[in-house]
Amino acid sequence: MSGHSTYEPKTGFERWLDTRLPIIRFANDTIITFPTPKNLNYWWTFGGVLALMLGMQIVTGIILAMHYVPHVDYAFNSVQRIMRDVNYGWLIRNLHANGASMFFLAVYIHIFRNLYYGSYKAPREVLWLLGCIIYLLMMGTAFFGYVLPWGQMSFHGAVVITNLIGALPIVGPSITTWLWGGFAVDDPTLNRFFSLHYLLPFVIAGVVALHIWALHVPGNNNPTGVNVTSKTDTVPFHPYYTVKDGFAISVFLIIYAAFVFYMPDALGDVANYVPANPLQTPQHIVPEWYLLPFYAILRAIPNKLAGVILMFGAIATLFVLPWLDTSKVRSMRYRPTIRLYYFIFILDCLVLGVCGAHAPDDLVIPGVSGLQFLDADLNSYVWLSRIAALYYFAYFWVITPLMGLTETPLPVPDSISAPVLSHPASAPAGAVASPEKRG
Amino acid sequence: MADTVAGANPDPHLTGPSPVEGDPNRRDFIHIAAGVAAAGLAGGLAWPFIDQMNPAGDTLAMASIEFDLSKVVEGQQVVVKWRGKPLFVRYRTPKEIEEAIKDDHADLRDPQTDESRHKPGKAQYLILIGVCTHLGCVPTFGGGDYGGWLCPCHGSVYDTSGRIRRGPAPLNLAVPDYTFLSDSKIKVG
Numbered sequence A: 001m002s003g004h005s006t007y008e009p010k011t012g013f014e015r016w017l018d019t020r021l022p023i024i025r026f027a028n029d030t031i032i033t034f035p036t037p038k039n040l041n042y043w044w045t046f047g048g049v050l051a052l053m054l055g056m057q058i059v060t061g062i063i064l065a066m067h068y069v070p071h072v073d074y075a076f077n078s079v080q081r082i083m084r085d086v087n088y089g090w091l092i093r094n095l096h097a098n099g100a101s102m103f104f105l106a107v108y109i110h111i112f113r114n115l116y117y118g119s120y121k122a123p124r125e126v127l128w129l130l131g132c133i134i135y136l137l138m139m140g141t142a143f144f145g146y147v148l149p150w151g152q153m154s155f156h157g158a159v160v161i162t163n164l165i166g167a168l169p170i171v172g173p174s175i176t177t178w179l180w181g182g183f184a185v186d187d188p189t190l191n192r193f194f195s196l197h198y199l200l201p202f203v204i205a206g207v208v209a210l211h212i213w214a215l216h217v218p219g220n221n222n223p224t225g226v227n228v229t230s231k232t233d234t235v236p237f238h239p240y241y242t243v244k245d246g247f248a249i250s251v252f253l254i255i256y257a258a259f260v261f262y263m264p265d266a267l268g269d270v271a272n273y274v275p276a277n278p279l280q281t282p283q284h285i286v287p288e289w290y291l292l293p294f295y296a297i298l299r300a301i302p303n304k305l306a307g308v309i310l311m312f313g314a315i316a317t318l319f320v321l322p323w324l325d326t327s328k329v330r331s332m333r334y335r336p337t338i339r340l341y342y343f344i345f346i347l348d349c350l351v352l353g354v355c356g357a358h359a360p361d362d363l364v365i366p367g368v369s370g371l372q373f374l375d376a377d378l379n380s381y382v383w384l385s386r387i388a389a390l391y392y393f394a395y396f397w398v399i400t401p402l403m404g405l406t407e408t409p410l411p412v413p414d415s416i417s418a419p420v421l422s423h424p425a426s427a428p429a430g431a432v433a434s435p436e437k438r439g
Numbered sequence B: 001m002a003d004t005v006a007g008a009n010p011d012p013h014l015t016g017p018s019p020v021e022g023d024p025n026r027r028d029f030i031h032i033a034a035g036v037a038a039a040g041l042a043g044g045l046a047w048p049f050i051d052q053m054n055p056a057g058d059t060l061a062m063a064s065i066e067f068d069l070s071k072v073v074e075g076q077q078v079v080v081k082w083r084g085k086p087l088f089v090r091y092r093t094p095k096e097i098e099e100a101i102k103d104d105h106a107d108l109r110d111p112q113t114d115e116s117r118h119k120p121g122k123a124q125y126l127i128l129i130g131v132c133t134h135l136g137c138v139p140t141f142g143g144g145d146y147g148g149w150l151c152p153c154h155g156s157v158y159d160t161s162g163r164i165r166r167g168p169a170p171l172n173l174a175v176p177d178y179t180f181l182s183d184s185k186i187k188v189g
Helices: A012-018 A023-032 A042-065 A075-084 A089-117 A125-147 A152-165 A172-180 A187-216 A237-262 A289-300 A304-324 A336-357 A381-406 A429-438 B002-008 B026-051 B057-061 B094-102
Strands: A035-037 A234-236 B065-068 B077-082 B085-091 B125-129 B147-150 B157-159 B164-166 B178-182 B185-188
Touching: A012 A023, A023 A237, A035 A237, A042 A089, A042 A187, A042 A237, A075 A089, A089 A125, A089 A237, A089 A289, A089 A336, A125 A152, A125 A187, A125 A289, A125 A304, A152 A172, A152 A187, A172 A187, A234 A237, A289 A304, A289 A336, A289 A381, A304 A381, A336 A381, B065 B077, B065 B085, B125 B185
Parallel strands: none
Antiparallel strands: A035 A234, B065 B185, B077 B085, B085 B125, B147 B157, B157 B164, B178 B185
């Protein structure tokens, strides 16, 4: 894709094909000889993990669609039939349902890796934007998929999310009715959600192709964040990273299998084993774990429209990140000040997740109450999620732009090879010390 | 463009002097006309593709139901399904009505008097769409500080007139269109 090709057709057939459809050359340049920085660590293996998970979800999903019935009267029972009667249906459904969680786990690691090493910065902004689009499509797909078993949480989750659109002034209610195809979430809604749930993974696959294309133009970032300067900085993708990715995938699959075989319902909600009942909302309604932080931001604001805007704003912020970051240094390995804020940001996202899982009025520290501030107890999850939401936005809109202007980064090595090849005494102190510690 | 096109492929039907630069000739016209026709066609075709997702004829047809109020006991609420949504039919106690009227001029987010939320002379029967105006959950009967409803999703509190008193919901519980067919029978929708 980038640079000149080193592929040389060996057989007559390959030469014939190469002048007509150079697909072997393409595969060779993309996954065999592609020059890859030689210092990529295990945080870089999640791209491969994600590709595997997308494939897994598509294959298991197509199989499930052969047995699933998208109708309000049959959907719940058809899922139970898959679990009980269809040969290996239990395995395929558990792979699919837990696969969604593992997919999100991997994508969050992938995103946080990106934030740490500044991979979104020039010249990889388009690569990052495509990644943000994939993340959005994943959330849409996961939402549509969660509705399909037509349990209580499926139904009321669909009600809550579609009502978010209703918060828009003037056009909101018409759009909601249009999405529903009726006056409430009902059979037409289930049918179209099934149709879209089947479609979107292929759209994701298309954007993934663009994502990889955009990756192969500038090439991989790397833990030092400095550009590749010579051939000695890189190794061919195969066998170095096919093997490294393969090992990471194996470990990842062990964790995945542990969920599938030993705790298939650990990440789900028991309420979804109750058939959908439009007349009764479950006592405690929560989305799947991977959407909890955004749910917490939504609930933090006592105004419906403002809550919705802030929730979408939390995702929209990611799209402008490359232009919010003013720092010339990519990797946080050489940015000790913002690194601290970055780890607080990870913690903050986890706190938001915990807030999303609790009822707003629940007490954070049990037994302590009475510190009423404005509309809620200071010790409640409402206030915790407000503080956490504030930090979420502050990290991107205040800390990131300011740090780039005010911090003094540590000396950055001249090249990927420099800190390794040169004698420790002659290299810049920070450049040597830091990579060794952080591996 | 007019110059180059005319020069490269002289139009035998052109009369008079060669066209002024920027002056539209017949070739420009056909380009624009074709573009407009294609855009119009695409737009016209887009609407059916969008509108097919709106409620279908049979969905719109099942619009109204009748309900016998004698099935509700004083102090209780019956929930029936109407247009796929829960419909609350509440037989209020005199105390609940009194509390609702008392708060008519309280600091309400969506100010409405209790009288405007029931039919004249039928203050005991409160007919509401049982959908929280926040994000559409079904509020729980009798919950919250005002004895009305409490939404389990995000904690919106409604009073005994179904008016929003606390929490994130912006509006009161909606009153559907309904009429009394007889003393104890209503038609909703």
